[in-house]
Amino acid sequence: MAASPDPQSLRTLFAIQHPILQAPMAGASPVELVCAVSEAGGLGGLGAAALPPDTLRAQLRAIRQRSGRPFNVNLFAPASQRIDTAARPGPQAMALIRHYSEALDLEPPATLESPFADPEAQLQVLLDERVPVISFHFGVEAAHVQAIHDAGLLVICSATTVEEAVALDRLGVDAVIAQGSEAGGHRGTFDGDYREALIGTLALVPQVVDAVSVPVIAAGGIMDARGIVACRALGAAGVQLGTAFLGCPEAGIAPVWLEQLKAASPSDTTVTAVMSGKPARGLRNRYINEMEAIDEPLLPYPLQYALSGPIRREAVRRNLPDFPAMWSGQGVAMLEETSAAALMEKLVRESQALLADLAAAPA
Numbered sequence: 001m002a003a004s005p006d007p008q009s010l011r012t013l014f015a016i017q018h019p020i021l022q023a024p025m026a027g028a029s030p031v032e033l034v035c036a037v038s039e040a041g042g043l044g045g046l047g048a049a050a051l052p053p054d055t056l057r058a059q060l061r062a063i064r065q066r067s068g069r070p071f072n073v074n075l076f077a078p079a080s081q082r083i084d085t086a087a088r089p090g091p092q093a094m095a096l097i098r099h100y101s102e103a104l105d106l107e108p109p110a111t112l113e114s115p116f117a118d119p120e121a122q123l124q125v126l127l128d129e130r131v132p133v134i135s136f137h138f139g140v141e142a143a144h145v146q147a148i149h150d151a152g153l154l155v156i157c158s159a160t161t162v163e164e165a166v167a168l169d170r171l172g173v174d175a176v177i178a179q180g181s182e183a184g185g186h187r188g189t190f191d192g193d194y195r196e197a198l199i200g201t202l203a204l205v206p207q208v209v210d211a212v213s214v215p216v217i218a219a220g221g222i223m224d225a226r227g228i229v230a231c232r233a234l235g236a237a238g239v240q241l242g243t244a245f246l247g248c249p250e251a252g253i254a255p256v257w258l259e260q261l262k263a264a265s266p267s268d269t270t271v272t273a274v275m276s277g278k279p280a281r282g283l284r285n286r287y288i289n290e291m292e293a294i295d296e297p298l299l300p301y302p303l304q305y306a307l308s309g310p311i312r313r314e315a316v317r318r319n320l321p322d323f324p325a326m327w328s329g330q331g332v333a334m335l336e337e338t339s340a341a342a343l344m345e346k347l348v349r350e351s352q353a354l355l356a357d358l359a360a361a362p363a
């Protein structure tokens, strides 16, 4: 068993007050959320995967105008964005897309382009702007770890298995995010079949803690002080919460998504690749049910995302839950609608009280 975690390690590493990270969530973690969390003493995270370099630079400047605190910016690993431009949707998928498009008065997409920006150009912006913490999803490349460290900045990355965590440790990342299978959004899996990488937070975190030399940040299903304190007991130096922040007005998620989250139970979420081409956890809906039922290979990520893009966007505009990607973790029923500052204050206060209660309880 590894030594118990040093609660100071992430505070010192990131120069933050509370070792609570707001998960960077592409499309659901705007500047307002990042600043509110960092100002509350945690580490705000901008999910930048879809931001073109100029937009990204403008958002970084907006963050700096509002807050002098440290923050994290997240990119998707470049390897994940290399596209097979020859790929075409199968006839069954195309028939479904035509059917949905007709129902929504849309033209089916004629060409498919990645909805994500070039990660190499994005990374250059983060280096130029000296972003204090740079995080990656879907793995990280050795050259990028080196470039970030050469610039005197920090790099962290998600792992979904012990093997991935060890590989990241060997690459020299400053901390590993252990993403349990409860987590909302895309699985960070970058090595092997995602079905073998669906390991719950309770099992994943202590085994990662035992296997790596850097601080471990637990993610997946953590919604309140109980989850935070449990992860501390598992050996995590800190936690990363995504779904819990979707109830904050600063996240600015679409009304249809928020309404569905508020009505959801944990069994309403599923891990599916039919939205984007990569496995991700979200609320099951008609699109997922019908696309999963077809019997042909999906388009590779991120072209499958491009295929579903117009339908998803139009459904959001019309407030229809049938088609949008509504990412959510299994902790969804514990979601509260509250400001990010109030959520942070409650997480910190209740964690301290719970730790004290546990310390006072007989073993």
Ligand SMILES: Cc1cc2nc3c(=O)[nH]c(=O)nc-3n(C[C@H](O)[C@H](O)[C@H](O)COP(=O)(O)O)c2cc1C
Residues within 6 Å of the ligand: 023, 024, 025, 026, 028, 047, 048, 049, 074, 136, 137, 158, 179, 182, 183, 184, 185, 186, 219, 220, 221, 222, 240, 241, 242, 243, 244, 327, 328, 329, 330, 331
């Ligand atoms: C809406 C949503 C979007 C997400 N987008 C990203 C992302 O862009 N980059 C990333 O590293 N992780 C992303 N994640 C995953 C989070 O980093 C984290 O692993 C997850 O939220 C933790 O589980 P929880 O949602 O149960 O708190 C996303 C999660 C959600 C819920």
